[in-house]
Amino acid sequence: xxxxxxxIARPSTVAGPGRGNVDRFKLEIEDKIxxxxxxxxxxxxxxxxxxxxSVMQPEFKVLNDKRLPRFTRINNGGGYxxxxxxxxxxxxxxxxxxxxxxxTRTKENIFVTAVSGNTWTVVRGYDxxxxxxxxxxxxNDELMFIGNAxxxxxxxxxxxxxxxxTVTNYLQFMSRTIALSEIxxxxxxxxxxxxxxxxxxxxxxxxxxxxxAFKFQKPLKDVEASSxxxxxxxxxxxxTGGLIYWIDEYASTNALDANGVITQTELWDxxxxxxxxxxxxxxxxxxxxxxxxxxxxxxxxxHWGMDPIQTDPKMKEFGLQLSTYMTPNGxxxxxxxxxxxGDTYGNYMIVVNxxxxxxxxxxxxxxxxxxxxxxxxxxxxxxxxxxxxGLGIKRPELHRYVYNMEAGA
Numbered sequence: 352x353x354x355x356x357x358x359i360a361r362p363s364t365v366a367g368p369g370r371g372n373v374d375r376f377k378l379e380i381e382d383k384i385x386x387x388x389x390x391x392x393x394x395x396x397x398x399x400x401x402x403x404x405s406v407m408q409p410e411f412k413v414l415n416d417k418r419l420p421r422f423t424r425i426n427n428g429g430g431y432x433x434x435x436x437x438x439x440x441x442x443x444x445x446x447x448x449x450x451x452x453x454x455t456r457t458k459e460n461i462f463v464t465a466v467s468g469n470t471w472t473v474v475r476g477y478d479x480x481x482x483x484x485x486x487x488x489x490x491n492d493e494l495m496f497i498g499n500a501x502x503x504x505x506x507x508x509x510x511x512x513x514x515x516x517t518v519t520n521y522l523q524f525m526s527r528t529i530a531l532s533e534i535x536x537x538x539x540x541x542x543x544x545x546x547x548x549x550x551x552x553x554x555x556x557x558x559x560x561x562x563x564a565f566k567f568q569k570p571l572k573d574v575e576a577s578s579x580x581x582x583x584x585x586x587x588x589x590x591t592g593g594l595i596y597w598i599d600e601y602a603s604t605n606a607l608d609a610n611g612v613i614t615q616t617e618l619w620d621x622x623x624x625x626x627x628x629x630x631x632x633x634x635x636x637x638x639x640x641x642x643x644x645x646x647x648x649x650x651x652x653x654h655w656g657m658d659p660i661q662t663d664p665k666m667k668e669f670g671l672q673l674s675t676y677m678t679p680n681g682x683x684x685x686x687x688x689x690x691x692x693g694d695t696y697g698n699y700m701i702v703v704n705x706x707x708x709x710x711x712x713x714x715x716x717x718x719x720x721x722x723x724x725x726x727x728x729x730x731x732x733x734x735x736x737x738x739x740x741g742l743g744i745k746r747p748e749l750h751r752y753v754y755n756m757e758a759g760a
Contacts, residue, residue: 391689392562394594394642394742397703398710404743405714409522410572410587415746420445421496425454426469431488436473440494443469447509451477451500455493457486462500518597518744521570521589522713526737527557531729546732557718557736562690565742566701567599568593591741594701598750605751611699613756615655619678624682625702625749641673641683641705645691647757648700652676652685654758701752709743 378577403642423442425431431438443466446452450463462477475485491704499508529549536546543551570592574586598605607621625640644652652674674685683702725733744750 360491392558393686394565394703394708395558395562395689395710397641397705398565400709400740401705402709402743404709404711405717406522406711407714408714409587409739411522411711411741411743412519413518413520413745414515415518415742417513419511419513423491423494425488425492425494427488428490430490430492431485433485433487434475434486435485436475438469438488439470441469443467443471445496445511446471447499447511449499449501449505449508451497452494453497454486454488455495457492459486459488460497461494499673518601518747519570520592520711520741520743521572522711522739522741523564523568523589523591524737524739525557525560525564526735527553527560528733528735529553530725530731530733533732536732550734553736557738560688561704561718561738561740564591564593566593566595566690566694569596581716592744593742594703594744594750595752597744597747598752601747602751605748607751607753609753609756611649611755613753613758619680620755621751621753622678622683622702623680625704625751626678628749629681629704639684639685639705641686641703642676643688643691643701643703644685645688645699645756647698648691648753649685650758651756662721690702695754697739698756699752699754700756702750704746704749707745707749709745711743713739 361735420442423440423445426439426441438461440446446463446466448464448466452461452463453459454461459475459481460477461471462474463471463474465476474483475481476483497522501508529546531549533547536544538545542548568590571588571590573588575587605625609617622640642648676683676685688701691701716739718736718740721735721737723732724735725731
């Protein structure tokens with residue numbers, strides 16, 4: 352009920368802000384809400400920009416192929432003397448009769464006359480200078496294929512071909528919701544309307560959910576009553592495989608423990624195979640890779656204080672602030688990645704070939720909003736943001752990561 356006016360006795364006619372009915376005072380609140388948190392979905396942005404592909408099934412596959420291998424190694428603890436003509440190697444099926452190989456340590460040429468499993472029958476010292484005299488071989492000596500040498504009336508050699516491999520991944524059903532009462536939605540307030548504020552924040556969180564899944568998730572196909580993991584599951588559930596999983600699974604040697612401070616030379620040596628193995632259709636922009644850097648990894652580049660680090664304005668096509676670092680083999684575009692944080696990932700750098708990534712979604716179920724999903728008799732507003740999405744990766748061996756990477760003192 353209303354209150355009676357209050358009679359105030361004061362020594363002067365001046366009324367300060369500390370006197371009187373404070374309900375009359377207007378609150379001085381800025382009509383804006385300042386949001387913490389940087390952009391945190393670089394991998395999703397890159398994949399979405401490079402190639403966006405719709406599929407008709409939660410399970411999708413990518414075929415990839417490799418060049419024929421040209422290196423193997425001696426596999427005999429005692430090695431071989433200068434005349435041994437039967438040698439065991441790690442990968443006998445890499446050779447055919449009439450192939451020539453070189454021991455890269457000694458430069459000796461050997462000529463293969465027969466292959467049986469991992470055992471080759473060979474002619475040693477197969478060149479004019481050596482005249483059939485070999486050089487002592489050691490266990491684990493590297494052998495390199497340098498071409499076949501057919502005799503004048505030879506038949507065509509046996510065919511050696513690769514068999515394309517398959518990378519199988521899944522789409523993941525992700526969802527977030529906003530909810531507020533009907534009354535709350537009508538109340539006057541400072542800053543944006545509460546529904547608008549929740550929409551903006553929830554969309555941001557949804558994209559970050561996708562970013563974490565695209566990096567750190569492990570793939571799973573969990574199907575109905577046959578599920579070995581969730582006995583209560585009555586339908587199906589899928590998880591997409593993230594980038595780190597595919598590197599660990601298909602290219603475990605592409606992970607480098609920097610053990611703290613890493614030198615530029617160590618980094619160059621580690622990155623070189625990714626540039627060397629880059630296919631001709633890799634980027635259309637020359638020899639370029641992209642590095643998603645934790646704060647500690649990003650600091651390492653700037654600690655070197657080298658001219659190679661510079662802002663690359665043309666790469667704003669990804670909607671990211673990038674810097675370019677020139678290696679002896681090609682360009683490395685750096686982006687500071689704020690999802691790489693915490694005890695383990697806070698010193699990571701993930702190096703990707705952007706053109707090898709895809710943003711994949713179920714046809715008709717990309718990131719979308721379904722409004723007003725509240726019950727019919729509920730005096731509330733509830734919207735859902737959801738999508739059936741996943742990471743497409745074509746050649747896992749083209750990607751790599753460094754961990755325990757820090758700047759020097």
